[in-house]
Amino acid sequence: MTWLDEIKFDSAGLVPVIAQDKTSGRVLMFAYANREAVALTAEKGTAHYWTRSRQKLWHKGEESGHFQRVHEMRIDCDGDVLIYLIEQEGGIACHTGRESCFYRAFKDGEWVVTDPVLKDPSAIYAKPH
Amino acid sequence: MTWLDEIKFDSAGLVPVIAQDKTSGRVLMFAYANREAVALTAEKGTAHYWTRSRQKLWHKGEESGHFQRVHEMRIDCDGDVLIYLIEQEGGIACHTGRESCFYRAFKDGEWVVTDPVLKDPSAIYAKPH
Numbered sequence: 001m002t003w004l005d006e007i008k009f010d011s012a013g014l015v016p017v018i019a020q021d022k023t024s025g026r027v028l029m030f031a032y033a034n035r036e037a038v039a040l041t042a043e044k045g046t047a048h049y050w051t052r053s054r055q056k057l058w059h060k061g062e063e064s065g066h067f068q069r070v071h072e073m074r075i076d077c078d079g080d081v082l083i084y085l086i087e088q089e090g091g092i093a094c095h096t097g098r099e100s101c102f103y104r105a106f107k108d109g110e111w112v113v114t115d116p117v118l119k120d121p122s123a124i125y126a127k128p129h
Numbered sequence: 130m131t132w133l134d135e136i137k138f139d140s141a142g143l144v145p146v147i148a149q150d151k152t153s154g155r156v157l158m159f160a161y162a163n164r165e166a167v168a169l170t171a172e173k174g175t176a177h178y179w180t181r182s183r184q185k186l187w188h189k190g191e192e193s194g195h196f197q198r199v200h201e202m203r204i205d206c207d208g209d210v211l212i213y214l215i216e217q218e219g220g221i222a223c224h225t226g227r228e229s230c231f232y233r234a235f236k237d238g239e240w241v242v243t244d245p246v247l248k249d250p251s252a253i254y255a256k257p258h
Contacts, residue, residue, distance in 0.1 A: 003239050018147055018156055025154025027147055030210040042235065073235040077223055081159040083231050094206055102212050106171065106202040110132050 004035055008080040014050055015082055019093065022071045022085040028093035029101045041070055047084050064124045066090040097121045133164055137209040143179055144211055148222065151200045151214040157222035158230045170199055176213050193253045195219040226250045
């Protein structure tokens with residue numbers, strides 16, 4: 001049994017992945033990976049996922065140039081969730097042009113945007129995202 | 130539309146939740162919540178989830194005493210993932226008696242345990258977990 005076999009992929013062959021900034025500890029994004037994506041992440045040292053909306057392997061940064069260097073992978077007690085501890089190239093993980101996808105906080109009964117857009121998405125992506 | 134309506138629950142009525150230590154930034158666990166669990170978390174200020182294995186509402190700490198005080202809730206760009214920024218009572222989030230469920234790291238082709246057991250699970254739980 002290899003380390004890949006120890007990961008419990010769900011019925012769709014996916015495992016949730018939390019991408020966390022290795023220095024600040026901030027959670028930058030959440031996505032899913034299939035077996036191939038996890039294997040490529042370990043092999044290449046950059047974060048690979050499976051995009052459920054586009055139904056394909058996703059090398060994060062392939063469109064935006066914002067690759068994620070993976071310094072460590074962690075797995076949880078049940079073996080069904082991963083963390084990628086990353087260094088985010090460009091400092092932008094979110095397709096909205098923000099550092100983190102978690103840019104809204106709950107305050108007084110509503111979700112409030114707390115983070116600035118660092119770069120206009122139209123300047124990041126050649127085509128609509 | 131209320132803040133709860135803005136959360137996109139999946140076909141099972143669940144949303145993934147990342148529980149993160151508000152001070153250290155460490156990701157302590159990953160679980161799911163239904164609408165009622167999120168509402169109770171906001172109302173009571175302690176983390177509530179939905180346990181898929183037991184198929185019921187789960188007030189974290191109800192068995193172990195290790196409640197999680199929620200200082201902030203965040204939501205991602207797609208509205209389908211939450212973060213609970215918490216203070217972990219007892220300093221133990223994992224049912225194995227460790228601080229975090231993510232106690233194994235990938236090293237040289239295998240998952241290596243990096244974290245100590247802080248308390249014997251049999252001393253935490255009255256009945257087998």
